[in-house]
Structure formats: C-alpha cells, structure tokens
Amino acid sequence: MQSSKHFRLDDFIAGWIGGASSVVVGHPLDTVKTRLQAGRGYKNTLHCILTIYRKETAMGFFKGMSFPLASITVYNSVVFGFFSNIQRALNKYRHGDERHRCSMLDLTLASMLTGLVSVGLGAPVDLVKIRLQMQTQMLPFRNDGTNIPLRSIDIPSQRLYRGPVHCISSILQTEGLQGLYRGAGAMVLRDVPGYTLYFIPYAIFCDLLTPDTSSNPHPCSIWLAGGLAGSISWVTATPADVVKSRMQADAQLQRKYKGILHCVLHSYKTEGAQVFFRGVSVNAIRGFPMSSTMFLTYELSLQFFKSL
Template identity: 25%
Template sequence: MSADFWSGYLSGAAGILIGNPLDVVKTRLQAGRGASGPGMTDTSSQGVKSHFDRAGTLVRGGLEPLHSYSLDCRRKADLNYHSVGATAPILGYGALNAILFITYNRSLELLGKNSSVPTGLLKVWCSGAAGGLATFVVSAPTELIKCRAQVSTSNATSWSIVNDIWRREGVRGLYYGGGITSVRDAVGYGFYFWSYEGSRQAWSSPDDTDKQTAIKVLLCGGLAGIVTWASIFPLDVIKTRVQTQVMHSSLREAGEQAALLQSQQHGQSSTVGTRLSTFKIAKQAYQTDGGMVFFRGLGICSLRAFVVNAVQWAVYEWMMRLLQ
C-alpha cells in the first residue's frame, strides 16, 4: 500500500477516537423532532439533554452504544466504554480517509500539480471534490449506520442496525440518502483541501522550525475543518434528517399495520413507515423550525471540526514524512 493510504487511514481512525462524542451531540441536534419512531429518540433540546446523563451515551455510532444495564453497574460500564465495539467505525472511517487522500493526490497528479506542494487552488478544490465523490462507497453506509445508532434509544448496536437494514432492504438500504451524502462530500472536501492548502501556503515560511511547522499544521487543519463544515452544514442537516426518518421496527410492525388498516377503514390517511424525499425533508424542516434549523448544531460542530481536523492533518503529515 502507498504512503498516502496508510497516512490517511491512521489519521481517519485518530479523528474518530477524538471527535465522536461531540459528533453525537451534533447529530441529535440536527435530527430534531423528526427523528421519532421505533428505536428513535426525541432530539429536541430537552431530549438531547436528557440522554447525556452518562459518558457511555457519547460514543453511540462511533464506539458502539452500551447495552442497557442497571444503576449498580453504570459506573463500571462507563469506565469501559472506550473499548466497546470500536472496530467497525475505525475501519470505516479509516478506509474512507485512505480513499480520500489517495484520490486527492492522484487527481492532483493528473491535473499536472505536485501533490506535496500544489499551487493552483482551483485544481486543489477540484481534486478534493473528486476525492469526496470517491468516498461515496464507504461514506454513505457509514453515515447512515452512524446517524441511526447515535439517535437510537434502544440497545441497538451498529452491527444490529446493519443486519436489520440488510434483512429488510438489502444492499440498497445501506445507501439510503446516498445522493445527498455524495453531494455533501464532494462540496465539503473540495473546500477542505482548498482551505488547508491556501492557509498553509499563506502562513508557511522557509525559515520555520519543526515546532513552528507543527503548530501551523495544527492551525491550518483546524481552520480547514471549520471552513468545510460551514460550507456544507445545511446539506448535512438535511442528510441527517433523511437518514433518521421514521423506520419500521420488527417489534412494532404488527401494531403499525393494524393502525394503518383502522385508519383506512375510517377513510383517514396514514404516513406510517412513509419516507419523504430529500426536497420534502428540507421543506418540512423549514416550515416547522424556520431557516435557522439548517444551522442547528453548527457551534458544537465547529469546535469538533477544529480539534479533529487539526489532529488528523498532524497525523497525516507526520505519517507521510515517516513513510516517505
């Protein structure tokens, strides 16, 4: 494997371990009241607050959610949550980052630029967008599973969510919401690399010491994270709401079907199990909560983005230097 594959893989894994607790908060704020139904939680402000009474809830969808346990063993379980089910998300986001950086670097080379010192920021943006599109095969199912796990109030793990989707809808179900996810990733990663390279070129100096270079990498990486999320946050809100719509549950299917039959007998319409399109989700969110709903959670997301991407770029640059 190439140096940029392993550098991207390890930096992605590091980002998951650091940033997932804040990502849970962001996802629940974005999902709003629309994320209600079987296995889903009330994610209004009060609902979010009530579900963060212990550390274990902060790792849902990243490090697997803890199974239900009694008050007597909560403290012990909270101490052990770091090692519970971490394999799947680390593999997923590590692979995503590896694909991203390989595609970005190869795209720059095809456009005639040196990937280590790119000069044309427009070509940097286009290469980043190409990298974002390439991650679709990993990003779409990973985002779907992560978001559903993070807003779930049941004991469902990422693996049980995958099994349920696979059993009901097959491969196609794992890519639900993939269209809006791919657009978000293309635009976001375009600005991601554009802002990182632009700030690095503006701030770097040939006279920088190793310490100064490391600090500037951290600052440029953190800035790139904030710019990226600010550019795509409304798209991310819509994506989250699309992927966390009301879902069927094997435990409640019979009751839902009975309710549907009863409503039909009385001449009433029913939306049980109905999934809205991306456009309708956006329209419904605007009509219900106004324009600011598309920026709900941006503050916590910006904080997370700065920390995670500062670390990711530092790990990536360090690994590239080490492997090359």
Template identity: 35%
Template sequence: MNLTEAWRDFLAGWAGGSLGILCGHPLDTVKVRQQALLVSPLQCLRITLRHEGARGLFKGLAFPMASAGAVNAVFFGVYYNCLRWLGDGAASASAPLLHVWAAGSVGGVVQLAVAVPVEVVKIQLQTRTGAGGAWARHYQTPAGGPLGCLAELYRRRGPAGCYRGLHVQLLRDVPASGAYFVLYEALSRWARERRLPPAPSVLLAGGAAGLLSWTLILPLDVLKSRIQADCPDRPQFRGVLHCAQITVLRDGPAALLRGFTAMSVRGFVVNAATFFGYEYAMVGIRWLL
C-alpha cells in the same frame, strides 16, 4: 507515479482519519442528536448524561473507528494521487489551487462508496437513545451494534437501506471536499511563507479548513442527519427537498442551522487532528518504507 508513494497516501489517510474520529466523536453525537431530534446542545448533553452516562456520547464509535481509516484512506489517497496525475507528479505544495479543488472534489465522490453506509449506521446508533419519554418520539433501530444495524438495514431495504441519504451526502460532500483541500493548501502556504512552526501550522490549517468547509454545508448536514436517522420501512421524508420542506414548516428556517456550535468545535478539532495525523504518519511511513 511511484506505486509506493501512492500507497503511502492511503496508509497516512487511514491514520489521520482514525485520530480525527477518536477526538471528535462525542461532539459528533451531540451534533447528530441535536439535528435529528431537534434539541438544544445543552439539553442534548444533559439528557444523554442523565440516561446513558458518558458512554452515550460514544455511541456508534466502533463502526466509524473501524471504517474511518478506510474512508479517509480512500479520501486522501484519491486526492493526492489525482493531484499528482493532474500535475504530472508535482507536489501538492506547488499545485494550482484549481487542481487542488478538482482533486478534492474527486476524492469526495469516490469516498462516498464507503462513507455513506458508515454514516447511516453511525447515525442510526447515535440516535438510539433508549431514554423513553425524555426525548421527542423518534425511530430507534432495534440493533445493538454496528454489524447488527447494517444487517438490519439490508434486511429491510436491501442495498438501498445501507445507502440511504446518498443524494444529500453527495450534495454535501463534493463541494465541501473541494473547498476543504483548497482552504488547507492556501493556509498551509501562507504559514510556510511566514516560516511558522510546522506542527502548529498543520493544526491551524487543518482545523480552519474543516471549520470553514463544514460551515458552508451545515443545512445539508442537518437534512442528511434527519434522513439517515429516519425509519427504513416507513420513512417520513421522501427525499432531500421534502425533508427540507417539512423541517422548515414544522420547526422554522433556523432548524437548518442546528448543530452549528457542536459542528464548529468538532469541525476544528477533528480536522486539525486528521491533518496532523496524516502529515506526521506520512513522515513515519516514509522513514519506515
């Protein structure tokens, strides 16, 4: 395998991930607050804008923007390099969908090393509302920024605090990652067979793959948000099953589907932008290198 080609995947993944985060973060904030604080999307938007202004929708952006490149570089880099290894260097366009699923699942596992601390910090900052009684009472990190939040988590719980929610994120990300790339490749091949324009095809395939794969794992995403927004010292949830039980008993089964609207719009927008950024960054990188 060409070493230069391998590193191109990591660089293009960095570019695509950063573009996706930038486009989708306000919707992600609404989704996370809706899931963790159990409010409607309109109520979440109204309270956020009233007490924090538009800046409130961008809380927690700095850390994912700085690290989204790393997460997606690992995710896309591992995926494409694993796919080449499975196919003896064959391009993804001709790879069997079983290989695509396997490579996507491996990428989903490996990226957790970076993605879990990023998610914990992001969610802790996104749920730091500072709005007094306007929200239901909940834990709020005393840290004012991403590095301070990471240091606070480490101080209180050590490495385990930085990786809170690893189990539920593993359950969420691995099947979703396999499905994500299978859907993207299947839709891309369908578009190529019909000779559709490249740019709209990438946006449509990436957006639809993101929307469908996120829909599959929405209840796990709700549980992940609640676990990672919890107090590090005195958590109210002992694990994934306990969180699911408490959520259903207190708020009904529908609580496991909270955030669907924000997730749907965000899933399409973010993943359309991510794949668009990846594909066209790869074009630019190949031209430069």
C-alpha cells in the same frame, strides 16, 4: 511505500492513521450533532449534552463509535489517498511532472472528485453510525392503524439494533441494498463542496503560515491550518448535513421523508429556516479538533514513511 511510479500507498496508510485519531477526538461531539439534527426534545447544544450525560452517562457520547473507528479509518484512508494521488495524476497530465505545485483549479477539481468518490463508501458508514447514535430515540410501540404511540427505549432488549453488524443486516433485510445508501444524494450535496472548502483552505492557511515554500510546514502550522479548514468546511456544509442526517435517521418503521426535496420542504414548513443550521455551533467546534488531529497525524505519518 509505493506500488507503482505514480501511485503511492503511503497516502492511504497515513490517511488511515489520521482517521483513527480523528474519530476518537471527534465522536462525542458528533453524537451531540446527530442528536441535535435528527432528534427531538433538545433546546440547545448544552441541553443536549446534559441530557445525554444524565440519561446515558459519559458512555452515551461514544455510542456507535466502534463502527466509525473501524470504518471511518478506512474512509479517511480512501479520501486522503485518492486526493493525493489524483493531485499527482493531474500534475503529471497537465504539467508533465507529478511534483509540480498544484494550481487552485487543480486543487478544486481534485477536491470535488474526492467528495464524489467518498460518498460511495461514506454513505453506508454514516447511515449505520447515525442509526446507532439514535438508539434512544423513539420506536413504534403500538400501532392501532391511525397514530403510532411512541415510547422511549432505554432497555437494551428493546433496542432495534444490537450492534453495527446487526444494524447492517437489518437494513438490508428491511430496505434492501439501496437502504444503505439512503441520504447519499444529500451527502453528495454536502461533500462535493464540503471537501473543496476543506482541502483548499488547508492549502491556503499552510501557505500563509509557512512563508518559506522550500520547507515543510511546522507541526503547529499544520494543526492550526487543519483545524481552521475543518471548521470552515463543516459550518458551510451544515444545511446539507442536516438533511443528510434526517434522511439517514429516518428508519423504515417511521419513514417520513420521500426524498431530499420533501425532507427540505417538510423541515422548513414545520421548523423554519433555522432548522438547517441546527448543530452549526457543534460542527464549528468539533470540526477544529477533528481536522487538526486528522491533518497533523496524516502529515507526520507521511514524513515518517518518507524517512524510512
């Protein structure tokens, strides 16, 4: 499972497997989170869940999942593969041994670099996912030159995007390549500190739950550490995630935000400071099962590859 002495391919494969399992577990709540952050008309989390179920049935929670299932698996493969390999590279450079135990400084640096690298692939993935999840939001129906009356679009023929491929091609035609990276700046602000507060708490909790440093963490310890790390990361990343979601849901036809600062100021002026914590409870809840599944599947996959 190695392509060179220091570069390991099994981390990428394990990340791919973990990513697939986490998408299936977390996508329903991710849809609720996106609707709460970028949509309108929802009083709270429960109201949002009931509204989606009543108007779109249970399938509404899985709207746009085919694209994340295909792409986020690759995304997580890159994230976990890069993180593990950059740790080994730092250990080799700083200590002369890639198996050396990572210091907190090395972990922080590897996490921040991972967050930065992840945006290159993650921004287009998130954009398409969010545009597909927001399909039942409003679209321009008639434009008289002043106000744009809107109506809900529940009939398939009225939907703006027929699927992931059509969504990508439409964005490229109307907004250009930079359109796929709308909200990327906000994603950097979310993911650089977000991944730092993802991998470091995981390492700390694993250490606390595994007193014997010579043994591998127990699956239950991995599951709990991963879940807690996911909740911590997502809760602290919520304000930047709100801005990112709003900018990515801000389609060309209804363009409202000029940039990150304009989005922050406009959201604050119109909805108050609490808007930046919209969906925080959903993030805390969904962060646990998604991350616990991700880390557990990833670690078990690595152990399986090493046993071959």
